[in-house]
Every structure is written in C-alpha cells, then in structure tokens.
Amino acid sequence: MAFVAPKETYPGKVFQVGIGTDKQAVFGGENVLTFHSFEGNVPNRALVAYEIQDIPPDDWSETVRKVYEGVSGDPVTWAKYCQDTLKARAIALRLLGTHPDRENRSAEDAIKTVKDVLSAIQVPLIVLGSNHVEKDSSVLVAVSEAAKDKNCIIGKAQEANYKTIAAAAMANNHKLIAMSELDINLSKQLNILVTQMGFDKERLITDPMCSALGYGLEYTYSVMERIRLAALTQNDTTMQPPMLGDVGMYVWKVKETQASEADLPHWGTLEERGIAWETVTAGALIMAGAELLIMRHPKAVEAVEKFVDELM
C-alpha cells in the first residue's frame, strides 16, 4: 500500500492583512501551521519590512551602518534607497528621535518625517514609536492623523497606552501593532482590550515581543508557537491576527553581532556573523509563525527570502 502522509486540518485561520495604498502588501491568511501548504492554504509569504529611522543610525552596529552610508542621514533618501535599490516590499520607520532621552523630537517633527517619507515611497509604511509609553501616545496619535487613509501599520500599542493609540489608528484607518512582554496570556488580554474598544480584530498585528538568538529566542519562539496553535487548533479569534517579529533591533545589539574579530578571532568574520545572526533569528520566528518581520541587513533579508522560497 502506498504511503499516505497524515494531514491535519484546523478549525481556525489567521486573518489576512493588507497594508499600503499604491503598492499593497498582504500577509497572513493561512489556515495551517507555517509552511504546511500540503495541509491547507498558505496564500501569502511572510512580509519583510526594512527598518529605517528618523535620526541617523549612529548607534547601529558598524556592519549594518555601512550598508546605509550616504543615505541614512535623511529618512526620505533612506526609504527610497530601500524601496528602489533593495526592492523592499515595505518600510518600517522607527521614530527613535522622539524619545525624551534621544533628541526628544516633537510630534510635529514626527508628522513632517512621516509625511515626507509617505510622499516619497509607493510601498507600505509601518510607523513605530520610540517605545516610550507616554511619548508614544502623543507621537503615534499625531502621525496616525497625518497619515490618514494611507493604510499604514501604527505601533506599538502596549497595556499602558493602547487606548489613545488604538483610537487614533481606528479613526484614521490604519492597522495596529499590540505588544505585550513575552507572556501569551497577557498578549491575549491586550488583544481583547483593544477589540473591546471597537477596534476590528482583523486589523490587528500581535507582537509578543522579540528576542535574539542566544538571548531568549526560545521564549519568543514558544509564545509565538502557542499563539498560533491557539489560533488554529482552538479557533481562538483573539489570537488570529498575524504576528510581528521585530528582529533587527534585538539582533544588532547583542555581543555576537558587535564583538570585533581582533577580540574574538575564533568567532569568525564579524560581518558574516552578524548577518547569520539576523537570518537565523528571523528564520526561527517565521517557523514559529511570524508573518511580518522588521529587519536591517539586506543580506540577511535576502537569505530569509531564499529560505521562504525553498519552504513555501
């Protein structure tokens, strides 16, 4: 008798999310575990967005900084470089300069940056705050209004500031990232709270909080995996939004992507090491179920796209 591969079917399905206006990008929508296209539908591949920021990336690792030398001084040039030269399918603009401990830029500054970037690119834009709870609530509300109807992703809403940010994202027709700190139950709770405000759960993206290989990746992996299983096997609609892996900012600050070859010759080339670290971290999270990734190094993005090509 011929071998018949066992197949699982799942009662649940991940919501499909489309972002942008001119050149839309779509992710999510599968009704099976990652890459299990032999069991059901996997209509979209994971979307990788290139990370840029409103201030020059002076604190980025040399390996990634030199890739953007000459363009990263200005977010518009940087965004266009990612879109036109690197063929980015989406851009993630982090408004790091608004953080009170950085340049403490105002909401008005942020509005200008977002508007300038939006008018220069056709691919979808993800707008991220500086991860300062109070400042983000004013900055993200302002940029949501400034980007009205551009179908961006706004983030990140957290337990302490979700109300204002979710209301602004809702009023201006954006998608929203809801982030909780590596706890599946709190992640579900935040999604419930956001949807109880009237925010459509099909416009949400869950960020269970990222971590880099060697620095707690297994926790993120496990939380993501359990979120996806709850979505598919238990048909838990609060857990059916796509998930985000905000990979770049976690990877490019760890020792393995920073330590010089002179200090640690047995660790191999610094550049290859860093790219490998970002690739492996992102690849692992895709396996765990992430549908949206934010990354920094083009070679890591290229490797991840190839990995997805081979497994799709």
Added chain:
Amino acid sequence: MLIIGEKLSIIAKRVREAMMKKDKGPIQEIAVRQWKEGSGMIDANIGPAEDGGEELMQWMVTTIQEVVPLPICLDTTNFKAIEAGLKVHNNEWGRPLINSTSNDPERFPILELGAKYNSQVIGLTVGKGGLPADAEERAGIAAEIMARAMEYGVSLEDLFLDPLVLQIATSQDHARHVIKAISMFQEMNDPPMKTVVGLSNISNGCPKTLRPILNKYYFILLADAGLTAAIADAHEMAEALNDKALVADVLAGKQLSDTNKMSEISKTLDVIMGRTLYAHSYLEM
C-alpha cells in the same frame, strides 16, 4: 471533603499585624468564623519565621485551639517551629497536620517529626530541581516521598500528597495536570492515598472578581477527581457545593436556564481544562 481554613496566613496584613503584636482578638475571630463556615482544620501559616518561630507557632496553636475545637495545620518551613507547635497541640480535637515535607533532602527531617509526634504530614510533590512538568512527574515524586515516609516511620495513611497548584494566569497547563495527578495519586496505594491542595493559588494574580469563580469551579473538578482535603476558604467552598449540580449538567452537555451561569461555568471549565487560552477577560469573550 476536609476544608483546612486558609485565612490565618502571614501574607494577610491584618493577620500579620496580629501575629506581631500577639493580639489574640483577630486571630480567634477569624478562626471561629472559619470553623462556623465548615472548616474541619485550621491552617496556621507563619511563613519562614526565622526569628521567634517556635514561640509564634506555639502562640498560634494555643490561641486558635482556645476557641475552636479543631486540629491545626502547621504551615512553616521552620523545622523547630513545627516541633514547638506539635508539643502544645491539643490532640483531643484531632491530630495535627504538618505542612510540609517534599522530595528536597532538606525537608526529609519533617518526617521524623511526623513519626515522633504521631502527626499527619503533607508531602508536596516537588524536588530540589524545579517544578514538575506534568501529572506523571508529580506521581514519580510522590512515589519517592511515599517510600521515604515509610522509611521514617510515617504511615502512608497519614501522608497527604499535594500536587502543587500553580497560578492559572501564568501556568495554565498545570491546572489540568494537577487534576490528573489527584486521580493518579489515589491509585498509588490501597487504601487510596490521601490528597490535598492549596486551592486559591489557582487564581493568584487574577482580577479580584475572577478569583472566587476560578476557585469554586476548580474545587468542584478536584472534588470530582477524588480530592481528600483543600486548604481553602470554607465559605467559598460551601458556595461551590451549591453549584456542583450545575457543573455536572454543563459537563453532561445540558443547557442551563440561567444563561449567564451557563456561560460562566463553561468558559471557566474551558480555561481550566486548557481548551481556551486564559486571559484576565476570558469571561467577557
């Protein structure tokens, strides 16, 4: 089912202050209330009690037994405080219960006290290296504790196995592992092993309004599994018994006329049994 009244714990502010001031009033008031509400034993939790533990435990035991004709569950990690408490315990009201030994070698001497003072002993099924992963690991540790109890001269009929209830808000899977462990423990001896849980830890970390709901339905499921004793709030457990028939109806697939109650029961059972992911607002979904 034996309810061991849980309210006299050093964690509660009012109780802690009374313990520090040696003020009998609040302690006796709480003890009497728990007795009237149906507790068959009173837990005296004095914490680690590193300083003055012996004197404190003796004061607690005599203070409680002055007004309540019940035995005491001596709840501390301080070996000497337990022994001091056992010395003054009035066995006329029943035999005391020591809380607790475990599979950690540091906790073995507790069994000597059990044998020496003819006391019952709780065996918490944890070892030195972290928490048990599931019901099977709990049963494995239980077997070791049982062997050690016999070695120290504590009869298996005097040993209460405690599978360690964890918080559902952070360790949801353990809620059902503990229920399974209660069933498994009973099969490990004939007559069946006695079992006990620290019930309200299930809802620790949950919103205040949710706590009695989780405690109640968890108690009913554990009772169904054959639980012998629970360190719990007797008042809450009396209410739970009123809902027992309703829970049985829901489990049997019947519709209740009270739809709110129906939804409360079925959602809570789904969370306990791991069929839906816990979130603080699970009842509102």
